[in-house]
Amino acid sequence: MHDKRVVRGSTFTGRTQAAGDGPESGAARARRRALARRAAAARLRPHTPPPAPGRRHHPIQTDHFLEELFDKGSEMEAGVQTDLLLDRPASPLYVPAKTGADAHTQIYPGDLFDFDVEVQPVLEVLVGKTAEQALAEAAQEEELAALRERRRRYCELRDAARAERARLRAADRRLHLEKEALVSQAQAQQAAAREARSAAAAAALARGWLADAVPAALRGLQLRGCLAAAEDSAAADLLPWLVDEVAAEIEALLTSRDLVTGQCLCRCSVRGLYTAYLPLTKSLYADLQL
Known part of the structure; x- marks a missing residue:
């Protein structure tokens, strides 16, 4: 295809002279230059970008949608002149049309407003x-x-x-x-x-139960010989303390009575009280044993 001697194009056109066959005519050179310029212009024109992945370009006919653009639109000049108008004159005063005939009114005395009479x-x-x-x-x-x-x-x-x-x-x-x-x-x-009733019942029950238990316990202790030692220790320890306490209480009573009555009475000594109250304490102890 690169050999210029091979005829390309339509077979109906005139046969072009191949290179080397003879001198090139001026029309052929002009045509070749035009084709070269057209090819150069085509190379300088921006081409369509490549299609996106998965798509392809498809040629379509857009002749009906083409619009020829001009650098400068068509212009034309036209003149318009308005008619000369005068200012509007001032409106005349309105005078209503006269209707009917003129008439007069007769006013007699007393027909007009009387303030002194009408104000009452x-x-x-x-x-x-x-x-x-x-x-x-x-x-x-x-x-x-x-x-x-x-x-x-x-x-x-x-x-x-x-x-x-x-x-x-x-x-x-x-x-x-x-x-x-x-x-x-x-x-x-x-x-x-x-x-209280429960306590009384319990006390009565305890007394009824102890009425037989205490004498039996005392007899058992007496038979064993434990009560004699307790009597001796009680007589040695309890009786002197009891006598001292009784003497102090009696002395306090007598002192209070002397202070109240204002009289001074003769009082026996503590030893005399011990001697006087010793038989009484022994009898109380015997009662306690019983």
Whole structure:
């Protein structure tokens, strides 16, 4: 295809002379130059970018959508001249059309307005309306005062009723508390009575049971010889202490009596009291043994 001697193109056209066959004509050179310029212009024109991956370009006919562009549009000049108009003149004054015929009016004495005569009913109406309005306002003020007084009395009665209800609630609460206290006290007394009865029953049962157990225990101790040693130790330790305590108590009683009566009585000594009360203490100890 690169050999210029090979004929390319339409077979109906005239045969072009191959290179080397003869001198090249001017038309052939011009045609070749035109083709070269067209090819160079085609190379300089921006080409269509390559298609996206997975797509391809497809040639379509766009002749009907082509629009020829010009660097400068067509221009034309035209002149317009408005008609010369004068300013609008001022509107004339409106004069209504005359209708009917002219006439005159005869005024007799007394036909026009007499102030001294015509003002009397007007004054009567004004004075009557003013007096009526004043009476209405006075009645309204009296009614408002009566309403305020009634409201004050109602507030007093309401406050008194509230105070009475509060007093009754307080009294009811106090009675309820007293009732609760009495119920609690009665329950405590019943519990104490039950405990006392239980204690009394237990004491009676214990006395009934000890009435036979204590003499038997004392007889057993006496037979074993343990009671004699206890009697000796009690006589040696308990009796002197008991005598001293009794003597101190009697001395305190006598001192109090002397201070109250203001008399000085002769008192025996502690040893004398011991001698006097020794038989009594022995008898008390014997009673304790029994």
